[in-house]
Amino acid sequence: MAIAISVVNQKGGVGKTTTTVNLGAALAGKGKRVLLIDIDAQSNMTTHLGVGAKDDPSDLSEVPQGPELTIYDVLKGNKRIQDVIIKRSDNLEVVPSSLLLSAADLELGGVVGRELLLKRAIEKVRDQYDVILIDCPPTLGLLSLNALAAVDKVIVPVQSEYLALHGVRQLLDTIDQVRNVYNTNLIVGGVLICLHDSRKRLARAVADTIRAYFGQLVFNTVIRENVALAEAPAKGQTIFEYMPKSSGAEDYQALAEEVLNVKA
Ligand SMILES: Nc1ncnc2c1ncn2[C@@H]1O[C@H](COP(=O)(O)OP(=O)(O)OP(=O)(O)O)[C@@H](O)[C@H]1O
Numbered sequence: 331m332a333i334a335i336s337v338v339n340q341k342g343g344v345g346k347t348t349t350t351v352n353l354g355a356a357l358a359g360k361g362k363r364v365l366l367i368d369i370d371a372q373s374n375m376t377t378h379l380g381v382g383a384k385d386d387p388s389d390l391s392e393v394p395q396g397p398e399l400t401i402y403d404v405l406k407g408n409k410r411i412q413d414v415i416i417k418r419s420d421n422l423e424v425v426p427s428s429l430l431l432s433a434a435d436l437e438l439g440g441v442v443g444r445e446l447l448l449k450r451a452i453e454k455v456r457d458q459y460d461v462i463l464i465d466c467p468p469t470l471g472l473l474s475l476n477a478l479a480a481v482d483k484v485i486v487p488v489q490s491e492y493l494a495l496h497g498v499r500q501l502l503d504t505i506d507q508v509r510n511v512y513n514t515n516l517i518v519g520g521v522l523i524c525l526h527d528s529r530k531r532l533a534r535a536v537a538d539t540i541r542a543y544f545g546q547l548v549f550n551t552v553i554r555e556n557v558a559l560a561e562a563p564a565k566g567q568t569i570f571e572y573m574p575k576s577s578g579a580e581d582y583q584a585l586a587e588e589v590l591n592v593k594a
């Protein structure tokens with residue numbers, strides 16, 4: 331039975347997608363059967379993994395088409411989740427997203443049980459994986475509620491920058507509400523400091539503030555700023571495929587170990 335984790339923070343650009351992809355890839359490399367689900371209409375995770383991309387991902391002249399069947403079809407009730415899963419590489423399978431998802435909040439507005447659509451879908455495949463990771467959009471709308479209602483834990487990436495904790499209270503309140511209404515067992519599995527530049531005094535000070543605020547909840551592993559992590563998406567590759575000797579690969583490997591240790 332898979333453990334399911336949502337990677338969530340309504341603040342944009344903090345490292346959610348990078349973390350979902352590379353934590354997932356690290357866990358797959360350790361022999362875990364991993365399912366990655368993209369529920370962000372931007373579909374960054376889908377393109378990062380080169381799923382449904384054109385043959386030459388370095389050709390930036392054209393917007394990638396994207397896969398034909400996506401999480402959108404599942405949430406709309408037109409396809410089963412089994413029908414949209416794509417095998418990406420060894421132990422790594424993907425439920426891709428689509429731009430169509432940007433209308434989902436409106437389109438699903440009148441559906442009874444609309445917050446539980448993803449949970450119901452995941453239940454059908456949970457026993458086929460060890461870990462399910464969900465990459466959330468930078469909003470706290472219906473899609474993020476679905477992601478929070480569907481999982482055991484959340485990982486919250488935060489950036490060690492000015493305003494790192496801005497919006498965190500609102501996020502924690504939302505998690506509390508989902509726990510009260512839909513998902514009694516939901517826990518914060520960890521806060522992850524991402525895009526960290528330890529040469530900057532401000533970054534070090536913010537990291538200290540984050541640790542003071544969240545205490546034990548903060549992962550020991552810090553994801554350092556690493557240009558290879560920013561380059562890998564354009565190649566449609568994980569960091570372990572693109573640059574296995576980079577600090578980014580090292581950091582996500584360490585995170586995977588920490589996540590597995592907590593689980594054991
Ligand atoms: N540790 C890192 N070092 C360098 N660049 C990084 C790192 N982590 C993420 N990036 C880059 O920073 C940008 C934002 O990261 P990412 O897309 O993972 O954030 P996000 O939280 O998913 O964003 P959004 O809220 O838009 O979904 C991307 O261009 C990514 O490649």
Ligand SMILES: [Mg+2]
Binds near residue numbers: 346347348370374466
């Ligand atoms: Mg993202």
